[in-house]
Amino acid sequence: MPSMTSLQDLKGFLDQELNISGIPDYPGALNGLQIENGGEVTKIAAAVDASSPVFEKAIAAGADLLLVHHGMFWQGSQPVTGPVYKKLKMALDAGLALYSAHIPLDVHAQWGNNIQLATQLGMHATEPFFDWKGIQLGLSQDLDIDRSELHAQLAEIVAGPVHLCPGGPRQVGKVGIVTGGAGSEVAAMAECGIQTFITGEGPHWSYPLAEELGINVLYAGHYATETFGVRALCAEMGRKFGLETLWLDHPTGM
Numbered sequence: 504m505p506s507m508t509s510l511q512d513l514k515g516f517l518d519q520e521l522n523i524s525g526i527p528d529y530p531g532a533l534n535g536l537q538i539e540n541g542g543e544v545t546k547i548a549a550a551v552d553a554s555s556p557v558f559e560k561a562i563a564a565g566a567d568l569l570l571v572h573h574g575m576f577w578q579g580s581q582p583v584t585g586p587v588y589k590k591l592k593m594a595l596d597a598g599l600a601l602y603s604a605h606i607p608l609d610v611h612a613q614w615g616n617n618i619q620l621a622t623q624l625g626m627h628a629t630e631p632f633f634d635w636k637g638i639q640l641g642l643s644q645d646l647d648i649d650r651s652e653l654h655a656q657l658a659e660i661v662a663g664p665v666h667l668c669p670g671g672p673r674q675v676g677k678v679g680i681v682t683g684g685a686g687s688e689v690a691a692m693a694e695c696g697i698q699t700f701i702t703g704e705g706p707h708w709s710y711p712l713a714e715e716l717g718i719n720v721l722y723a724g725h726y727a728t729e730t731f732g733v734r735a736l737c738a739e740m741g742r743k744f745g746l747e748t749l750w751l752d753h754p755t756g757m
Contacts, residue, residue, distance in 0.1 A: 505545045506745040510536075510600055513544055513568065513740065521607040527636040528606040531577040538575075538594050538601035544568045549737035550751040551729055553601055555590050560751045562597040569594075570740075572616075572733050574603030608732040609682060610638060614739060616682040617642045619731035620701070623660045624653070626678065632695055633681060633688070641681035643697060650675050650699065650719055657701065661727035663754075668710045671719035675699035682728035689713045689720060703728040704757060726755045 514536045518524070523535050537553070548566035550557045552573045561569045581587050594601060609616045610631075621629050621642050631639030646653070650673050658665045676698035681688065686705010693716040700718055703725035713720045734750050741748035 505747065507543050507545050508744045508746060510540060510542050510544050510568065513547075513744065514602065516740070516743070517602060517604065517736075521604050521611060523604065523607055526607045526610065526638060529577075531579055532603070532605040533574055533576045534604050534607055536600065536602050538591070538599070540567055540598040540600040544600065544746065546747045546749070547737055547740055548749050548751050549733040550753060551726055551733060552753065552755070553603060554753065555586065555593070557751055557753050558590055558593050558599065560753065562593065562599055564749055564751070566749065567598050568600045568602065570733055570737050571601065571603050572605060572608055572729050574605070575601065604732075604736075606638075606640075608736065609729075610640060611732065611736075614732055614735040616729050616732040617680050619735050620660070620682060620728060621680050623731075624656060624701075626680075629680075632679060632697075633691065641679050641685075643677060643679045643695070646675050646678050646699075648675055649673055653678070653699065654721060657721055657723050661723045663724055663727050665724075666722040668713045668720040668722070670710075670714035671698045671717050675719060682731075684725050686720065686722060689716065689718065693718055701728075725757050 544567050546566045547568045548561040549570045553571045553575045626644045629642040629644045632643045633641040653675050654667050678699045679697035680701045683703045685702040686709040689709045689712050692700045700720045737748045
């Protein structure tokens, strides 16, 4: 007989540990429990995006809670028709609950995307930086390594290509990490004294601007830089509650 935990107990743990009510976010994030099920959970799946293919994978694997970084409502209010209806019906029919944590998971001091990526890069003395709506959105640390070495390490960690804008010093200096789609904040990074900026993706104009501002930018992929948090959090929940967990990899290539 598999272990079982109430959905409300899991929700309470996540709401408290991630400070869901206290951390600002974009309106479409709608952090927290987005879909309920019948009330019990035996298996937790983790993924980056609450997409239909991910729902299908979670249901096929027998999961009854899906933990994601990007939830269902980024486009705002929508009619429950077409793909939205199909996805919602799929989850309800299968008893699949959905919990989403965006910025609260990015910035978490233990399971967050930023700290998980920084730790894998050997950055063990990071400090929060970059004020955004009253919170510190990134992590920074001085590193005494060559830009090419950091580039190679990062590509190995994300298991994919990392696009480098070599606009700054060869010795990377003060490194800032803000995972996901923070490339448009290049100017803000320069103002914070960042010499080498690690993020997921950015607009085209962020590259020439970084050159003009004299900073390096490593674009390691929005998806690839945001797999770490949900995986770490899901594993922690499995240990704490004695539940089976699995990781659902569905990369977007972006």
